[in-house]
Amino acid sequence: MDDRGTRNGRKAAGHEERRARRHDPQRRERILDAALDVLVADGVAGLTHRKVASRADAPLGSVTYHFASLADLRAQAFAWYVEQRSAEYEALFTEVATREDLVDVLADMVEGGPSRHRSAVLGFELHLAALRDPALRALTQEWTRASRAVLARFTGPETAARLDALLEGMIMHALLSADREPREETRAAIAQTLGPAIGSET
Template structure:
């Protein structure tokens, strides 16, 4: 009777799923959703390809969990940015700072957010993620303005950041402040 070959011990890696999700966010930021593949994510996470199918039902499930994680990480940063706002003039400054990258979000974070918005156009599960994220953003703004104005300010932030990110001639802080102040009825 021959002895059974010795099995190598299973590698204990309790943080593997979280590492895969973090790697997926990095891959999305670098390659966009269209360029995000199982192989790229596995390589970025330094895990075997089979780990992705073990932890996720497919690429759509992984993307949904990655985008959810990203939104959950960004929401507290967004909320904290408005902690010192005491009135509309402070709100104008806080929104201006947010648009100009002084609120803890960088170009990579916005790239992931815009990839989420684009992917949500075709994937209803991702619309749930975007709706939840937008609802949280508006709830922060509703501490200072009515719900309709909060929706407008939220949309203005998204649009101004998109212009800031994509434009070859970025909007100045002064122009941003004037635009935000006009929406909020504050003298710049």
């Protein structure tokens, strides 16, 4: 094959590659997931289009095409987080049948794990960003309403509000503390906030 044939072959291959990359229906969601990863690793101040493009394995131009400004990318990433987290949070309670089940699920939430640690960090990043960006406060309010509505199914609205505040404080303490709180102390604090059981179990 002469040089012209080689160039034509490379051009055709490049065209096929670009066409394959353009046909990527999940790219926007992958970019949002990558933005959340950057927010966990580097915080709001460390979020850049370039970091997100690298994490998403997407062209920089694709990121700026979907999200023209960094503020837009940040807002849509947090909205994506709230949507996902609301569904995940509700799923945690699908098998709760007794008061003890509820206490155990909430204690697990405080103790966390890698996936819950990531979610908690994103939640606190969102709240911190919302202090400085009023446009994000609707998202924090949406998340608070959703989480309290789930808890209220088991506790009623007033207790749900107190329990939600307790959980946020305990989760933050667990993230920052070098020493793990004994599980029984976590369960005791949750049970006290729930109040006395009615009968044997609810």
